[in-house]
Amino acid sequence: MTQRIFNFSAGPAVLPPEVLEEAREDILNLRGSGIGILEHSHRGKPFMEVRDETERLIRELGEIPEDYHVLFLQGGASMQFSMIPMNFLKAGATADYLVTGHWAKLAAKEAATLGTVHTACSSEDHNFNYIPKNCHISAHPAYAHYTSNNTIFGTQFKSLPNVPASVPLVCDASSDIFSRPIDVSKHALIYAGAQKNLGPAGVTVVIVRDELVKRGAPNLPTMLRYSTYAENQSLYNTGPTFAIYLVGRVCAWIMRNGGLEAMARKNEAKAAKLYNYLDSSKLFRGTAEKESRSLMNVTFVTGNPELDEKFIKEATRNGLDGLKGHRSVGGVRASIYNAFPSAGVDALVQLMRDFEAKHG
Amino acid sequence: MTQRIFNFSAGPAVLPPEVLEEAREDILNLRGSGIGILEHSHRGKPFMEVRDETERLIRELGEIPEDYHVLFLQGGASMQFSMIPMNFLKAGATADYLVTGHWAKLAAKEAATLGTVHTACSSEDHNFNYIPKNCHISAHPAYAHYTSNNTIFGTQFKSLPNVPASVPLVCDASSDIFSRPIDVSKHALIYAGAQKNLGPAGVTVVIVRDELVKRGAPNLPTMLRYSTYAENQSLYNTGPTFAIYLVGRVCAWIMRNGGLEAMARKNEAKAAKLYNYLDSSKLFRGTAEKESRSLMNVTFVTGNPELDEKFIKEATRNGLDGLKGHRSVGGVRASIYNAFPSAGVDALVQLMRDFEAKHG
Numbered sequence: 001m002t003q004r005i006f007n008f009s010a011g012p013a014v015l016p017p018e019v020l021e022e023a024r025e026d027i028l029n030l031r032g033s034g035i036g037i038l039e040h041s042h043r044g045k046p047f048m049e050v051r052d053e054t055e056r057l058i059r060e061l062g063e064i065p066e067d068y069h070v071l072f073l074q075g076g077a078s079m080q081f082s083m084i085p086m087n088f089l090k091a092g093a094t095a096d097y098l099v100t101g102h103w104a105k106l107a108a109k110e111a112a113t114l115g116t117v118h119t120a121c122s123s124e125d126h127n128f129n130y131i132p133k134n135c136h137i138s139a140h141p142a143y144a145h146y147t148s149n150n151t152i153f154g155t156q157f158k159s160l161p162n163v164p165a166s167v168p169l170v171c172d173a174s175s176d177i178f179s180r181p182i183d184v185s186k187h188a189l190i191y192a193g194a195q196k197n198l199g200p201a202g203v204t205v206v207i208v209r210d211e212l213v214k215r216g217a218p219n220l221p222t223m224l225r226y227s228t229y230a231e232n233q234s235l236y237n238t239g240p241t242f243a244i245y246l247v248g249r250v251c252a253w254i255m256r257n258g259g260l261e262a263m264a265r266k267n268e269a270k271a272a273k274l275y276n277y278l279d280s281s282k283l284f285r286g287t288a289e290k291e292s293r294s295l296m297n298v299t300f301v302t303g304n305p306e307l308d309e310k311f312i313k314e315a316t317r318n319g320l321d322g323l324k325g326h327r328s329v330g331g332v333r334a335s336i337y338n339a340f341p342s343a344g345v346d347a348l349v350q351l352m353r354d355f356e357a358k359h360g
Numbered sequence: 361m362t363q364r365i366f367n368f369s370a371g372p373a374v375l376p377p378e379v380l381e382e383a384r385e386d387i388l389n390l391r392g393s394g395i396g397i398l399e400h401s402h403r404g405k406p407f408m409e410v411r412d413e414t415e416r417l418i419r420e421l422g423e424i425p426e427d428y429h430v431l432f433l434q435g436g437a438s439m440q441f442s443m444i445p446m447n448f449l450k451a452g453a454t455a456d457y458l459v460t461g462h463w464a465k466l467a468a469k470e471a472a473t474l475g476t477v478h479t480a481c482s483s484e485d486h487n488f489n490y491i492p493k494n495c496h497i498s499a500h501p502a503y504a505h506y507t508s509n510n511t512i513f514g515t516q517f518k519s520l521p522n523v524p525a526s527v528p529l530v531c532d533a534s535s536d537i538f539s540r541p542i543d544v545s546k547h548a549l550i551y552a553g554a555q556k557n558l559g560p561a562g563v564t565v566v567i568v569r570d571e572l573v574k575r576g577a578p579n580l581p582t583m584l585r586y587s588t589y590a591e592n593q594s595l596y597n598t599g600p601t602f603a604i605y606l607v608g609r610v611c612a613w614i615m616r617n618g619g620l621e622a623m624a625r626k627n628e629a630k631a632a633k634l635y636n637y638l639d640s641s642k643l644f645r646g647t648a649e650k651e652s653r654s655l656m657n658v659t660f661v662t663g664n665p666e667l668d669e670k671f672i673k674e675a676t677r678n679g680l681d682g683l684k685g686h687r688s689v690g691g692v693r694a695s696i697y698n699a700f701p702s703a704g705v706d707a708l709v710q711l712m713r714d715f716e717a718k719h720g
Contacts, residue, residue: 009399009401012601013517014395015399020396020398024384024387024388027387028380029400034365034679035365035367035369035374036375038375039374040374041371041373074436076583076598077597079583081435081582082582084584086581110581113581127704177514193598195598200398200600201402201599201600202602202603203562212435215690219473222438222470222472223438224442236438237438238371238372238553238561239436239561239562240561240562241389241561241562243602282455319394321394321395322404
């Protein structure tokens with residue numbers, strides 16, 4: 001593993017080295033079965049045990065109530081942007097969207113092609129650099145949708161949005177799921193592409209209340225109904241078996257490392273190192289408002305795009321990869337998900353200090 | 361690799377050991393990048409090279425004309441069952457389906473929930489044990505859909521179905537893609553879940569004529585339009601990066617081993633061993649009609665379900681796994697895709713001989 005470098009990619013992102021080692025073994029021979037995990041039938045006992053274990057670990061970590069399904073879908077969060085309104089936004093109804101970033105906006109835009117959308121709040125007025133304190137929920141929305149962490153803009157909800165308990169709350173948790181405790185019972189549906197905190201690209205975890213699934217539109221194409229997955233243990237057809245396996249291995253790693261409370265403490269400590277330095281720096285400044293700062297994606301600039309680029313190049317030369325900010329924010333973005341090592345944050349802060357000494 | 365056993369699974373299925381070894385290396389460190397294939401950004405240069413190489417190899421192997429896209433989707437063939445009529449079966453039009461098995465029937469059923477379907481032929485009268493010689497294409501169908509290999513029933517089209525050249529021909533090639541040469545130019549769209557001949561579960565390869573993509577319904581949800589994938593190199597959102605990588609490695613393996621002509625010869629030789637023995641056996645008999653026999657899935661029975669089960673158990677004890685036939689046919693199914701070794705076929709034939717000597 002000595003040749004590996006610090007990978008600050010926003011996703012797909014760094015995975016725990018122990019998990020990679022497990023995957024290497026199981027690719028040849030899954031737990032003594034004589035057949036690798038990639039080659040096992042999705043209907044056979046060895047894979048069914050893997051699937052069940054992944055679900056069990058997700059349930060344990062998330063303290064997921066009995067009346068919720070844990071589903072494994074494909075197509076990423078973008079497919080959920082469509083499936084949610086297709087299933088739950090009936091004709092004549094309105095869905096509320098909290099527009100706090102690029103992906104939140106896309107989710108709302110996709111829903112608006114299928115039904116009526118009400119923007120409950122938006123932070124677009126300041127290039128999404130904050131989480132609005134208030135939102136204005138419409139009279140009887142079909143659901144309210146928010147994005148718990150905004151990967152591009154480096155902001156994150158610190159508590160649940162202020163939505164009446166009677167409104168089904170839907171959360172895109174793609175970039176912070178299982179990075180901290182989450183109160184599933186306050187949500188009707190939580191979804192997350194796995195490729196940031198949970199595993200590889202290619203599987204979307206959906207945690208959904210049974211009562212909501214039952215209310216889904218019945219006449220949709222089979223693969224676009226949540227009920228198809230809920231009624232078939234997500235195995236109506238061949239699912240992404242390896243990705244489901246790997247999510248299980250990552251969840252087992254989270255469990256071994258103390259669960260979601262412990263993840264939250266580690267993530268707070270990692271982010272604090274960066275934000276504390278940013279607040280003391282004369283050269284770098286964070287782009288997100290302080291009270292909205294994400295623990296997952298730390299975005300910052302020097303104010304001089306050429307200097308930003310120089311810094312990113314120097315970082316790459318020093319084995320710190322994936323730091324280029326999204327084009328809509330510019331500057332630098334350090335994605336420091338669960339599996340990102342503290343030593344990598346130290347290395348980044350040190351590099352920033354050195355860079356500031358030279359260019360400050 | 362010594363503990364690995366012969367895996368006759370219908371899919372996910374056996375992969376070439378060399379490919380598994382490559383994957384093991386690249387999971388830690390993709391080609392010296394210091395970051396594993398599972399962790400690379402889908403927008404970064406290392407993964408883009410992987411993606412481009414996978415597409416290039418598919419194009420070379422399939423001799424795919426310039427005016428076709430090679431797309432990487434998710435959701436398996438089942439998602440294609442819906443996407444195809446959603447995109448191409450306009451109101452008032454009819455789509456023709458050649459119903460030669462379980463999956464073909466499901467594809468037709470799914471289309472029938474979205475528009476008008478004409479059954480151009482069916483072999484359901486004999487439990488799908490043959491490929492009909494003739495089909496009756498309707499006046500001006502939007503497209504004609506067939507399933508080139510029927511995994512469950514062990515039948516396979518030996519030549520293209522008899523469909524007028526003016527009708528866009530759509531093929532579900534999930535269980536025999538790249539097991540033999542394929543004339544892409546005669547098709548408007550070919551799709552295949554990767555998990556039999558191409559790689560792992562979790563990616564669907566779609567080869568589609570640009571002119572058809574352009575005719576797709578424009579108002580569908582973003583992730584359900586082929587144009588979204590065609591216009592964005594299949595990277596509108598985060599795709600199944602590892603599965604795309606692995607399809608590339610499998611295609612490179614096919615290339616190293618002589619390409620599709622060589623695959624066809626090997627597959628014919630493997631299947632011939634089994635069929636020749638079946639034709640000489642007094643105990644076992646093939647379930648598919650001779651002229652419709654699949655080179656990928658060899659289905660057979662003793663005629664006595666208890667004896668079938670005894671045989672399958674004995675096979676499992678001898679390191680031959682995954683031989684249980686689908687419940688709708690019963691008996692035994694040996695799936696012998698590209699990567700299935702000839703030695704495994706020899707072992708199966710020997711076991712059948714021994715079993716016949718004991719129980720014949």
